[in-house]
Amino acid sequence: MSDRLSVFKTYKLYVGGKFPRSESGRVYEVTDSKGKWLANAPQASRKDARDAVVAARKAFGGWSGATAYNRGQILYRIAEMLEGRKDQFVREVADAEGLSKSKAAAVVDAAIDRWVWYAGWTDKIAQVVGGANPVAGPYFNLSSPEPTGVVTVLAPQESSFLGLISVVAPVIATGNTVIVIASENSPLPALSLGEVLATSDLPGGVVNVLSGKTAEIAAPLAAHQDVNAIDLAGADEVLAKDLEIAAADNLKRVLRPQPVDYTETPGTERLTAFLETKTVWHPTGSLGVGGSSY
Amino acid sequence: MATFEYAPAPESRAVVDIAPSYGLFIDGEFTEAADGKVFKTVSPSTEEVLSEIAQAGEADVDRAVKAARKAFEKWSALPGSERAKYLFRIARIIQERSRELAVLETLDNGKPIKETRDADLPLVAAHFFYYAGWADKLDHAGFGANPQPLGVAGQVIPWNFPLLMLAWKIAPALATGNTVVLKPAETTPLSALFFADICRQAGLPKGVVNILPGYGDSGAALVAHPDVNKVAFTGSTAVGKAIARQVAGTTKKVTLELGGKGANIVFDDAPIDQAVEGIVTGIFFNQGQVCCAGSRLLVQESIQDELLDSLKRRLSTLRLGDPLDKNTDIGAINSAEQLSRITTLVEQGEAEGAERWSPSCELPSSGYWFAPTLFTNVTQAHTIARDEIFGPVLSVLTFRTPEEAVAKANNSQYGLSAGIWTEKGSRILAVASKLRAGVIWSNTFNKFDPTSPFGGYKESGFGREGGRHGLEAYLDV
Numbered sequence: 001m002s003d004r005l006s007v008f009k010t011y012k013l014y015v016g017g018k019f020p021r022s023e024s025g026r027v028y029e030v031t032d033s034k035g036k037w038l039a040n041a042p043q044a045s046r047k048d049a050r051d052a053v054v055a056a057r058k059a060f061g062g063w064s065g066a067t068a069y070n071r072g073q074i075l076y077r078i079a080e081m082l083e084g085r086k087d088q089f090v091r092e093v094a095d096a097e098g099l100s101k102s103k104a105a106a107v108v109d110a111a112i113d114r115w116v117w118y119a120g121w122t123d124k125i126a127q128v129v130g131g132a133n134p135v136a137g138p139y140f141n142l143s144s145p146e147p148t149g150v151v152t153v154l155a156p157q158e159s160s161f162l163g164l165i166s167v168v169a170p171v172i173a174t175g176n177t178v179i180v181i182a183s184e185n186s187p188l189p190a191l192s193l194g195e196v197l198a199t200s201d202l203p204g205g206v207v208n209v210l211s212g213k214t215a216e217i218a219a220p221l222a223a224h225q226d227v228n229a230i231d232l233a234g235a236d237e238v239l240a241k242d243l244e245i246a247a248a249d250n251l252k253r254v255l256r257p258q259p260v261d262y263t264e265t266p267g268t269e270r271l272t273a274f275l276e277t278k279t280v281w282h283p284t285g286s287l288g289v290g291g292s293s294y
Numbered sequence: 295m296a297t298f299e300y301a302p303a304p305e306s307r308a309v310v311d312i313a314p315s316y317g318l319f320i321d322g323e324f325t326e327a328a329d330g331k332v333f334k335t336v337s338p339s340t341e342e343v344l345s346e347i348a349q350a351g352e353a354d355v356d357r358a359v360k361a362a363r364k365a366f367e368k369w370s371a372l373p374g375s376e377r378a379k380y381l382f383r384i385a386r387i388i389q390e391r392s393r394e395l396a397v398l399e400t401l402d403n404g405k406p407i408k409e410t411r412d413a414d415l416p417l418v419a420a421h422f423f424y425y426a427g428w429a430d431k432l433d434h435a436g437f438g439a440n441p442q443p444l445g446v447a448g449q450v451i452p453w454n455f456p457l458l459m460l461a462w463k464i465a466p467a468l469a470t471g472n473t474v475v476l477k478p479a480e481t482t483p484l485s486a487l488f489f490a491d492i493c494r495q496a497g498l499p500k501g502v503v504n505i506l507p508g509y510g511d512s513g514a515a516l517v518a519h520p521d522v523n524k525v526a527f528t529g530s531t532a533v534g535k536a537i538a539r540q541v542a543g544t545t546k547k548v549t550l551e552l553g554g555k556g557a558n559i560v561f562d563d564a565p566i567d568q569a570v571e572g573i574v575t576g577i578f579f580n581q582g583q584v585c586c587a588g589s590r591l592l593v594q595e596s597i598q599d600e601l602l603d604s605l606k607r608r609l610s611t612l613r614l615g616d617p618l619d620k621n622t623d624i625g626a627i628n629s630a631e632q633l634s635r636i637t638t639l640v641e642q643g644e645a646e647g648a649e650r651w652s653p654s655c656e657l658p659s660s661g662y663w664f665a666p667t668l669f670t671n672v673t674q675a676h677t678i679a680r681d682e683i684f685g686p687v688l689s690v691l692t693f694r695t696p697e698e699a700v701a702k703a704n705n706s707q708y709g710l711s712a713g714i715w716t717e718k719g720s721r722i723l724a725v726a727s728k729l730r731a732g733v734i735w736s737n738t739f740n741k742f743d744p745t746s747p748f749g750g751y752k753e754s755g756f757g758r759e760g761g762r763h764g765l766e767a768y769l770d771v
Contacts, residue, residue: 129436135743136743141743143746143747143761148751241542244538244542244543245539245542245543248536250707250753251753269771276732276751278732278734279733281733281735282722283738
């Protein structure tokens with residue numbers, strides 16, 4: 001056994017359901033917390049970012065049009081697939097974040113449970129945040145949440161796996177599609193997650209994973225006219241301000257960075273941040289006198 | 295056609311007493327601007343100067359924000375039930391003074407008295423009444439227990455519905471415990487200043503509401519003030535983007551209610567007469583100076599001729615003229631500047647090859663007027679099909695299938711409103727679900743209600759005003 005030379009994995013991006021290398025041909029060295037080389041990760045370019053937007057836009061119609069029940073089934077399927085590959089992710093998270101094996105296992109467990117939590121939200125959020133409005137007139141009036149569209153997410157830099165899932169799952173639970181920029185120094189768990197997503201019935205393009213220099217990839221995405229929103233979780237103060245200014249160009253919805261404890265059960269903020277409210281009116285007509293007495 | 299002539303039926307101006315000059319309203323007092331600047335507000339239908347108004351500068355903004363900050367401590371600590379009663383008082387006083395305010399608004403804005411009396415003012419009172427009731431029920435609004443106000447809200451509103459936009463901004467802000475500095479538009483400051491007087495009548499604590507008339511620079515100074523916690527803006531998309539850039543990197547919470555290019559979609563099975571009324575309401579209500587106007591008519595090809603004949607016949611019966619006349623349908627354009635913007639875009643429409651039509655219509659010799667206008671032979675590439683005109687100008691496009699209607703309707707940087715006219719229920723729901731717009735009127739148009747959330751997708755802005763949703767903009771959630 002010890003004589004056998006192990007097979008290294010070539011880490012690749014996950015875009016449109018496929019696993020391309022960066023079109024730029026660039027890679028960068030990823031090390032563990034002690035500086036030991038782990039792998040070369042693709043260093044995505046501006047072109048990779050634009051390709052990811054095309055893939056995310058293409059996937060939006062189908063994913064937003066899927067039933068909430070179906071989206072819930074698929075998010076739960078992701079949890080199932082992760083559970084089966086737990087050992088791999090425990091190893092990768094331990095390396096990436098410098099955790100002991102048992103601490104890394106707790107992180108992966110929490111990440112799996114997070115998918116389950118959001119899987120259950122897909123067909124409930126509309127009832128919680130939507131509803132009928134009692135307008136003063138003979139009209140039926142209903143407000144319902146709809147996904148904002150294509151969302152760019154800067155994944156948290158420290159929490160490379162649980163944090164990543166905590167910011168991606170709520171965005172797609174409601175029917176958005178996403179381009180996520182993995183933690184710059186610890187992108188490997190995110191890139192491996194792509195392999196799980198690819199085998200979970202999640203349509204290609206719903207989640208697109210890019211690795212590389214966060215600021216370099218985020219800039220064209222913040223300015224992109226076909227991106228509808230941006231979550232700045234993984235940006236520092238200076239980058240966040242620059243990206244928010246760029247995002248104003250087409251009035252992207254912006255979720256500013258804030259301190260989050262990803263081990264805590266989340267609230268609904270990340271679900272509602274990327275929802276629009278649509279209100280539909282229709283005359284009710286009238287059957288004449290008053291209401292029924294029966 | 296006109297068998298009977300209409301006799302003039304002017305609403306009396308005597309009900310409103312406009313002072314020759316007004317100050318800024320800061321900390322419960324009317325005061326001059328620090329630099330003594332003033333500007334004139336005119337009646338757009340006659341160009342008569344109505345009053346001279348103090349013009350807020352940076353120093354005044356600072357003074358008002360300080361007053362609001364000082365008032366915030368007590369106002370936010372007040373039990374919700376007490377805040378509610380102040381808002382109920384305001385709602386009631388507005389109801390009592392609604393004829394006076396309607397005439398005032400018509401004078402300052404140029405819109406028909408029929409609209410200020412029957413739409414603007416009832417909605418203003420209703421809005422305060424609605425949010426009054428929320429003030430002590432915020433725990434039940436779905437944002438968790440004990441949601442907190444943000445602090446000082448800087449609010450900048452447009453001239454198309456001056457008092458209604460004030461209500462949309464101030465009512466939810468006060469109900470949730472914030473204090474307010476509001477800048478009305480430079481062409482329509484009067485109703486906001488009358489509202490200041492209503493705050494005094496209601497006994498509202500000093501500094502809770504501050505009114506700063508002025509131009510865009512006053513608004514920019516308010517948005518930029520470091521002690522403002524919340525920015526709420528209704529106006530153009532260009533200014534909205536500037537605000538979004540300005541607040542980047544701060545903790546200011548922002549809601550933006552911006553432009554639109556609403557598609558009014560008429561299918562071949564629609565009740566034509568009702569659809570025609572809806573199209574007219576959609577684009578000629580308030581002279582089309584409405585962000586959610588149905589300014590693009592998408593008509594199914596097979597009924598185009600029939601619909602346009604009916605529509606033209608109906609437009610010929612619209613009465614344009616004295617906004618104070620109770621029979622007037624179309625009032626004045628709000629300002630010379632807006633009139634020239636409309637004129638430029640309409641000329642561009644003709645230059646790009648669209649076909650212009652207006653009913654024969656005599657325009658008054660003074661004031662700012664524009665005849666109801668429709669364009670046919672419009673393509674999606676035409677400027678008049680893409681840019682918001684904000685005037686009584688309808689661009690007519692056609693489609694063959696529901697899919698094409700949806701694609702054309704969504705082909706816009708905006709996403710505020712849309713209309714659907716068809717007798718087929720399943721088609722309404724299918725099309726409504728595909729339209730990327732915040733408010734969809736099916737078999738009706740331009741309906742508003744304080745309980746109904748209003749706001750856009752895409753570059754029409756973000757956040758909602760009205761309803762339970764409207765509370766979120768003013769709470770720390």
